[in-house]
Amino acid sequence: MSSQIKKVVIAGGGTAGWMCAAALSKLLGKNLHVTLVESDDIPTVGVGEATIPTLLVLHKLLGIDEAEFMAATNATFKLGIAFENWRDINQDYIHSFGFLGKDCWAAGFQHFWLKGLRQNMVSEIGDYIPEHLACREGRFAVLANQDKNYAFHLDAGLYAKFLRNLAQRHGCVRTEGTITQVNLREDNGYIKSLTLASGQEIEGDLFIDCSGFRGLLIEQALHTGYEHWDHWLPCDSAIAVQTETVGEAVPYTRSIAHDAGWQWRIPLQNRTGNGLVFCSKYLSDEKAKQLLLENVEGKLLNEPRVIKYRTGTRRKYWNKNCVAIGLSSGFIEPLESTSIHLFQQSIVRLMLMFPSEGINPASVDEYNRQCRSEIENIKDFVILHYHLTDRTDTPFWRYCKNMSIPTTLKHRMDLFQQSGKTLKLAEELFGETSWVQVMLGQGLMPKQYHPIVDLMSDKELKDFLDTIKAGVKRKVNNWPNHLDFIRHYCQATRV
Numbered sequence: 158m159s160s161q162i163k164k165v166v167i168a169g170g171g172t173a174g175w176m177c178a179a180a181l182s183k184l185l186g187k188n189l190h191v192t193l194v195e196s197d198d199i200p201t202v203g204v205g206e207a208t209i210p211t212l213l214v215l216h217k218l219l220g221i222d223e224a225e226f227m228a229a230t231n232a233t234f235k236l237g238i239a240f241e242n243w244r245d246i247n248q249d250y251i252h253s254f255g256f257l258g259k260d261c262w263a264a265g266f267q268h269f270w271l272k273g274l275r276q277n278m279v280s281e282i283g284d285y286i287p288e289h290l291a292c293r294e295g296r297f298a299v300l301a302n303q304d305k306n307y308a309f310h311l312d313a314g315l316y317a318k319f320l321r322n323l324a325q326r327h328g329c330v331r332t333e334g335t336i337t338q339v340n341l342r343e344d345n346g347y348i349k350s351l352t353l354a355s356g357q358e359i360e361g362d363l364f365i366d367c368s369g370f371r372g373l374l375i376e377q378a379l380h381t382g383y384e385h386w387d388h389w390l391p392c393d394s395a396i397a398v399q400t401e402t403v404g405e406a407v408p409y410t411r412s413i414a415h416d417a418g419w420q421w422r423i424p425l426q427n428r429t430g431n432g433l434v435f436c437s438k439y440l441s442d443e444k445a446k447q448l449l450l451e452n453v454e455g456k457l458l459n460e461p462r463v464i465k466y467r468t469g470t471r472r473k474y475w476n477k478n479c480v481a482i483g484l485s486s487g488f489i490e491p492l493e494s495t496s497i498h499l500f501q502q503s504i505v506r507l508m509l510m511f512p513s514e515g516i517n518p519a520s521v522d523e524y525n526r527q528c529r530s531e532i533e534n535i536k537d538f539v540i541l542h543y544h545l546t547d548r549t550d551t552p553f554w555r556y557c558k559n560m561s562i563p564t565t566l567k568h569r570m571d572l573f574q575q576s577g578k579t580l581k582l583a584e585e586l587f588g589e590t591s592w593v594q595v596m597l598g599q600g601l602m603p604k605q606y607h608p609i610v611d612l613m614s615d616k617e618l619k620d621f622l623d624t625i626k627a628g629v630k631r632k633v634n635n636w637p638n639h640l641d642f643i644r645h646y647c648q649a650t651r652v
Contacts, residue, residue: 162512163190166361168336168351168374170195172313173483173500174367175320176215180504182327183219185511191328194351194359196335206423206430207235207410207494208308210254211586215501219323223299228647229319231426232311233406234297234639236288238493240598242414245547250598251409252493255288255306257590258625264607266625267593268577271606273622276615280626282597286590287629292409296636299646308494310410310423310430332359336368339378347478348374363478363512366485370466375473375481382472383487389540389562390468391553392418392490396446397432397462400455408639412492413452416440417553420452421491426643428458434490439553466490470536474528475521480507487532492542495535498586502531530584537566538587538595545570545599570601577603 165181167174170193178193216223226232237253244250258266266285273279283289288306291297297307325331334353342349350360366374375381387393406424413420418435433449440448442463449461470487474480482503489495506527510520544562548554569592572578579592613621636642 160362160515162362162515163188164361165189165191165363165365166351166359167191167193167365167367169193169367169369169483169485170317170321170331171367171369171483172317172320172497173485174365175317175324176497176500177365177367177482177504178324178329179219179320179327180215180508182324182329184508186328188513190330191324192330192332192359192361193324194332194334194336194353197333198335206313206425207238207310207421207491208497209235209494209586210306210308211498212308212501213305215505218505221323224646226319227309227311227426227643230309230311230315231428232309233424233426233643234408235308235310235410235494236292236297236306236408238410238412239292240412240414240542240595242548243412243419243542243546244598244600246550248547250594251283251289251292252591252594252598253283253286253289253292253409254308255286255304255590257282257593258285259621261609263609264577265579265589265593267589267597267603268606268610269613269618269622271577271603272610273618276618278619278622282594284626285622285629286594287632289594290629290633291636291639292407294633295405295407295639296633297408297639298636298642310406310425312425332357336373339374341378345477346379348378363480363516365507366479366481367483369484370488372471372481372485374479375471375476375485379476379479381476381481383469384472385467385469386489386536387468389536389560390490390543391436391438391556392434393465393467394437394442394445395432395434395464395466395491396442396449397430397464398449398453398460399458400429400431400453401458402427402429403454405638405640406643410494414548415448415452416551417445419492420449422453426647429453429455432491434492436553439551470529470532473525474503475507475524478516480524482507486528489532489536489539492539493535493587495539495586499532499535503528527584530582531586533565534582534585534587537563537569538591540566541570541595542599545596545601547600570596573603574601575604577606 182191239251241249338352340350348364350358411422417439421432423430431453435445474486543557579589
């Protein structure tokens with residue numbers, strides 16, 4: 158299709174739709190007419206309340222004032238995720254943001270730590286990561302000239318509203334209505350227009366499907382196909398509920414493993430987001446609701462609602478003149494808070510490859526390749542949490558422990574166990590520090606370390622390890638209490 162792209166139509170609002178609208182309107186809007194169609198009668202999923210540090214990249218591109226954003230969305234800072242009962246009951250660990258220790262040209266810091274462990278020179282791996290220690294001590298600060306290894310807990314509904322205001326200020330037109338028909342061109346099968354319940358027809362050159370799990374454009378109209386991953390990621394349901402805050406908001410997400418899944422606790426400034434992710438083969442909706450309500454703290458602020466999904470990915474993310482962004486493109490699950498990251502990456506990738514002079518197959522293929530590569534790697538990382546476990550106490554955990562896994566994940570696990578080495582692939586989100594923390598946390602201990610470590614004497618190794626640990630402690634000691642910092646940080650915006 159060689160015609161220029163002048164009109165972009167976004168089908169669906171929510172976080173994905175308004176994030177896309179804000180980015181296109183602000184960054185490419187002078188050359189585009191951006192319309193977003195959403196219905197007040199169709200609810201969004203709206204429970205994606207935990208993010209990861211890559212969101213800062215989009216916020217910088219959009220020129221978002223961080224304190225203003227946090228005040229508007231009741232956000233708190235997030236430095237990682239605490240995994241409770243995942244390796245086994247009463248065995249917990251933290252996967253934090255940031256970087257582990259200090260590497261050398263031949264080996265990551267874990268190799269030095271592993272030898273130190275054998276010689277009783279070290280404490281837990283998290284003592285060598287500032288963000289990990291800050292999680293445990295409840296500290297945080299945003300400082301100039303410092304790595305921004307943090308993310309946010311936020312109210313997804315308020316975040317969509319915040320982005321909507323930004324998008325509309327930059328010219329995005331919101332059209333209210335329910336899409337009743339997707340009209341295709343007879344000559345090439347591209348989408349021509351969307352018909353609304355009112356009879357209004359919205360024409361466009363490029364259509365972005367942000368319709369959620371329904372995949373109204375990418376699947377129902379274009380029949381793109383979906384690859385299911387539920388044999389690796391068997392959880393297919395979630396129940397979400399909000400509660401009043403009890404105690405101080407911690408700077409991390411809590412992920413608490415249960416008999417047939419896991420529970421999240423996400424602290425905001427004004428409330429706590431709670432949910433239970435579970436597999437319906439092992440737990441009914443009613444039993445899941447009961448389990449969740451037995452394990453929340455504080456008064457309920459709304460009625461629990463059930464969300465059904467099926468893990469997997471769209472076979473193409475860009476098909477003809479339609480790009481699927483958000484849940485319409487696929488869904489892994491919320492365990493490592495990657496959904497909003499994938500929304501954002503798809504948007505940035507689209508802008509980098511934007512077909513202003515017309516859609517060409519090479520760009521479409523490259524977009525699809527990059528999207529597929531990234532989601533495949535995230536999929537493996539999430540499967541790791543379920544499969545690498547000592548739990549055999551329930552049918553669900555026995556299934557996860559004994560299930561077959563992707564060969565790519567098996568290779569990573571074998572490589573780490575045999576040599577202490579990890580991989581970092583192109584288009585991969587999670588780096589070495591993340592893989593090391595989770596594999597160690599789930600109980601996979603390498604059999605050896607890199608021989609370059611032995612070039613250090615025992616005293617040199619101990620001094621090296623102690624210096625890094627002391628530096629981490631000193632750095633974190635200078636940070637204030639997490640909630641005190643938020644109050645100070647957002648105060649000027651609230652006045």
